[in-house]
Amino acid sequence: MTAAVVIPNHDGRRWIEGCLDSVAAQTLAPADVVVVDNGSTDGSPAVARAREGVRVLEMGENLGFAAAANAGIAAARADAVALVNTDVVLAPDWLERMLAALGEGVGSVACKMVDLADPGVLYDAGDVLRRDGACEQRGRFARDDGRFDAPGEVFAACAGAALYRREAVEAVGGFDERLFLYLEDVDLGLRLALAGWRCAYEPRAVARHAGEGSAGPASPAWWAARNTVLLAARAFPARWAGPFLYRQAAWAWHAARERRLRSHLRALAAAVPLLPAMLRERRALRRSARVAIEEVVPARPYRGPAAGGHAEALSRPGDGPRRGGPAPGDGSRAGGGPAPGDGSP
Numbered sequence: 001m002t003a004a005v006v007i008p009n010h011d012g013r014r015w016i017e018g019c020l021d022s023v024a025a026q027t028l029a030p031a032d033v034v035v036v037d038n039g040s041t042d043g044s045p046a047v048a049r050a051r052e053g054v055r056v057l058e059m060g061e062n063l064g065f066a067a068a069a070n071a072g073i074a075a076a077r078a079d080a081v082a083l084v085n086t087d088v089v090l091a092p093d094w095l096e097r098m099l100a101a102l103g104e105g106v107g108s109v110a111c112k113m114v115d116l117a118d119p120g121v122l123y124d125a126g127d128v129l130r131r132d133g134a135c136e137q138r139g140r141f142a143r144d145d146g147r148f149d150a151p152g153e154v155f156a157a158c159a160g161a162a163l164y165r166r167e168a169v170e171a172v173g174g175f176d177e178r179l180f181l182y183l184e185d186v187d188l189g190l191r192l193a194l195a196g197w198r199c200a201y202e203p204r205a206v207a208r209h210a211g212e213g214s215a216g217p218a219s220p221a222w223w224a225a226r227n228t229v230l231l232a233a234r235a236f237p238a239r240w241a242g243p244f245l246y247r248q249a250a251w252a253w254h255a256a257r258e259r260r261l262r263s264h265l266r267a268l269a270a271a272v273p274l275l276p277a278m279l280r281e282r283r284a285l286r287r288s289a290r291v292a293i294e295e296v297v298p299a300r301p302y303r304g305p306a307a308g309g310h311a312e313a314l315s316r317p318g319d320g321p322r323r324g325g326p327a328p329g330d331g332s333r334a335g336g337g338p339a340p341g342d343g344s345p
Contacts, residue, residue, distance in 0.1 A: 001079040003099045003163065004032035006072030008065055012086030013044040015210065020051055022089045028096035031078040036068040044086075064180035069159065073169060081169075085160040087210035089116060097205035098163040101151070107168030107197025108189065110157030111205040112148060120144050123209045126154025126201045127186060131240045132247035132302035133228045135186045154201045155296070156189020161207035168197045178274055179230065182223035187231050190297075194235075196290035221260070225251065225267035233271075234278040235285060235293060243302045 005023050009016060016035075023033055032055070035048040039061040049056045057075055059068060073081045080102055082095060094111065101109045113123040122139035125148035129135045137158065139148050157163075162185070169175075172191040175184045189199060232244055248268075255264035 001099060001102065002031040002077075003028070003080040003082060003095055004034065004076035004078035005030045005082045005084055005095070006069065006076055007033075007035045007048075007084050007086060008038065008068035008072065009035050009040060009044055009048065009086050010038040010062055010068075011040045011042040011044060013040075013042040013047065015085075015087040016044050016047055018089050019084060019086050020048065020054065022092075022094075023084070024051075024053075025092050026090065026095045027093045028099065030082070030095060032076050034072050034076050036072040036075075038062045038064070038068050064177060064184075065159075066175035066177045066179055066181065066184040069184075070174045070177065073164070073166060073174065076166075078166070080163055080165055082163045083159045083161070084207075085209065087116065088113075088161050089208045090161065091206040091208075094161075094205045094207060095163075097202050101200045101202040101205070102163060102165060103200070105196070105198050106200045107165050107192045107195075108157045108199045109163040109205075110154050110199055110201045111161055111163075111207050112144075112203040113158060113161055113207045113209045114144055116208040116210040119206075119208055122148065124158040124160070125203065126199070127156045127158060127189065128300075129155050129186060129190060129297050130243075130300050130302055131236070131297055132243035133232045133236070134247055134302070135183065135228075149203050151203060152201050154199050155193065156186055156199050159185035159188075160209055165197070168192055168195075171195065172197075178277075179227045180223065182220055183227040183231060187227070190231070190235055191285070193296040194285065194289040194291055194293060219263070221255075222263060222267040225264055226271045229268060229271040230274055230278050233275050234281050236297075237293065247302060 007016070007019060023030065033053055034055045034057055035045070036057045036059060037045045037048075038059050045056050045058065048054050055075070057071060059071065069083055072083070080099060082098065084090065098109045098111060110126040112125055115121040115123055120143055122142050122144050123137070124140065125138040127135055127137055138154065169188070172188070172195050175188050179187060192199070236244060252261065252264060255261045
């Protein structure tokens with residue numbers, strides 16, 4: 001198989017040279033390198049265009065990460081496409097190891113993401129989705145002490161540095177551009193899993209990530225609150241309403257404590273216009289599913305010490321960020337924690 005690299009960009013001038021340097025240094029040369037620019041005004045497209053072998057696809061305006069990713073996947077000339085944020089630096093053997101992990105039935109590959117400034121701190125070791133709507137990044141904020149060094153399978157990959165099989169992504173309709181950014185990779189991962197595609201985890205492929213360095217002024221909490229509602233409306237069975245409402249109430253309580261309840265409620269209100277479409281799509285998603293959602297999103301604690309990725313839970317596969325509790329920003333992707341940010345407004 002061949003692999004291309006797609007880099008969504010929005011005003012990524014500060015980071016893009018380091019990212020492109022790491023792509024150029026890969027032991028497996030990508031078949032194609034495409035920078036998809038979302039209306040940047042900082043000169044970053046010119047930097048990319050000056051690089052030999054790099055194509056720049058101009059979107060003309062900021063259409064969001066999901067739209068940029070879809071455009072890049074469509075334009076890239078390869079069987080597999082790696083999505084890489086501008087604020088990511090790849091290890092030289094990253095692409096070679098990721099492509100080797102794209103075996104039979106594997107639709108995507110997650111890597112070990114560590115902090116750019118301190119590579120001893122984990123950023124993401126694959127994502128986990130819970131029935132309360134929270135999506136967590138395994139290992140977030142923990143020291144990289146070897147507990148996430150075993151290859152295996154995870155729910156989904158963080159699209160800040162991930163490899164996707166083109167055939168699989170196209171079969172499920174690509175990234176949902178209505179989500180704009182944040183959780184668009186979780187939503188795609190859910191649809192891939194329901195369609196029967198597996199997500200491999202390759203810890204020997206290491207990407208150093210600045211963590212929202214490419215997100216600009218975008219509010220992770222706002223977009224994640226909105227998109228969690230939309231994801232659950234389309235995919236979650238009604239019997240999971242209890243855990244979901246519990247998590248929503250907990251996030252609202254924390255938003256009130258942090259004096260941002262008004263913004264939080266505006267984010268929830270922004271989901272309302274899209275709810276009818278999401279609810280209409282539930283039946284089609286269920287009919288096309290080859291794997292039951294109960295298998296894709298297994299039962300996990302959504303309250304108490306095991307929920308939220310407390311330190312004592314980190315040793316168990318599937319648990320995520322460092323701090324527990326229901327608060328947005330605790331490393332939970334669905335609670336306003338970091339997510340891929342290129343193409344942010």
